[in-house]
Amino acid sequence: MGQSFTMRILLILPLLVVLISCKAQTEEELEIPIPDTSYTEDQVSSFYEANKGNKLESISKGTVGNGSLVNGKLFPFSGPNFQYFDTASYMEKRAYVNDRVLEAVLATYDSLYTKYPDRSFRVMECSNEHGGKIAPHRTHQNGLSIDFMTPLARNGVACPDYDDDGVMHYLMDFDDTGHYLEDKSVVIDFDLLGEHLIILNELASQHGLKIDKVIFKKELKDELYASEYGDLIRKKGIYITKNLTPMINALHDDHYHIDFGIIR
Numbered sequence: 237m238g239q240s241f242t243m244r245i246l247l248i249l250p251l252l253v254v255l256i257s258c259k260a261q262t263e264e265e266l267e268i269p270i271p272d273t274s275y276t277e278d279q280v281s282s283f284y285e286a287n288k289g290n291k292l293e294s295i296s297k298g299t300v301g302n303g304s305l306v307n308g309k310l311f312p313f314s315g316p317n318f319q320y321f322d323t324a325s326y327m328e329k330r331a332y333v334n335d336r337v338l339e340a341v342l343a344t345y346d347s348l349y350t351k352y353p354d355r356s357f358r359v360m361e362c363s364n365e366h367g368g369k370i371a372p373h374r375t376h377q378n379g380l381s382i383d384f385m386t387p388l389a390r391n392g393v394a395c396p397d398y399d400d401d402g403v404m405h406y407l408m409d410f411d412d413t414g415h416y417l418e419d420k421s422v423v424i425d426f427d428l429l430g431e432h433l434i435i436l437n438e439l440a441s442q443h444g445l446k447i448d449k450v451i452f453k454k455e456l457k458d459e460l461y462a463s464e465y466g467d468l469i470r471k472k473g474i475y476i477t478k479n480l481t482p483m484i485n486a487l488h489d490d491h492y493h494i495d496f497g498i499i500r
């Protein structure tokens with residue numbers, strides 16, 4: 237087994253800062269050794285069975301920025317149309333959520349499966365088993381935060397080429413119109429991202445939740461609002477953050493972060 241997921245993400249963090257502050261990157265600067273931390277499917281599924289959590293109702297204490305999680309549930313590693321993005325992150329118990337968040341997110345994937353049976357989605361980091369600090373995230377502390385991998389397309393067709401990059405996926409950079417810097421033929425699928433938000437918002441409310449906040453790079457919001465579901469996103473009042481620090485802003489293109497709130 238290689239380095240732990242925490243180690244790897246902490247190792248790439250300074251690099252993220254360098255990448256963000258340095259616009260003229262060369263190929264060499266982007267080459268980062270990736271330690272082999274892959275686990276077999278059997279290891280992952282037995283891990284899920286042993287650690288999925290009890291049947292008691294989850295309790296999210298405190299806030300996403302300073303909180304904890306009681307009776308958290310481990311996100312299933314994969315389903316018919318979704319997968320967790322990194323085995324090491326998974327095995328380090330960084331994929332726990334509040335049970336209501338889990339149900340809403342799974343119901344959303346079910347709904348998307350009916351309409352797009354060939355499309356696969358990726359869930360990125362969630363919370364620790366008992367919540368609390370989870371470096372390098374500032375939030376994700378009480379099972380109500382999830383990072384979702386931004387869906388990509390090439391020539392109007394789903395582009396899964398980068399779905400299995402694991403932690404390195406957090407390093408992908410996009411221009412202000414959503415094109416991947418390393419391959420401009422790859423672009424964020426804003427229609428699908430918007431549709432995910434709309435369905436998730438609807439199903440969250442059925443589980444006594446609401447989308448409190450979406451963190452997404454501010455330069456990409458125009459494209460999202462101009463897409464198929466843009467007007468509906470505004471009409472439903474789904475809040476997308478307006479002011480972010482340059483680093484937090486730059487990080488939220490390859491993924492979008494959602495904080496849920498409990499409304500009843």
Ligand SMILES: [Zn+2]
Nearest residue numbers: 373382383493
């Ligand atoms: Zn996040």
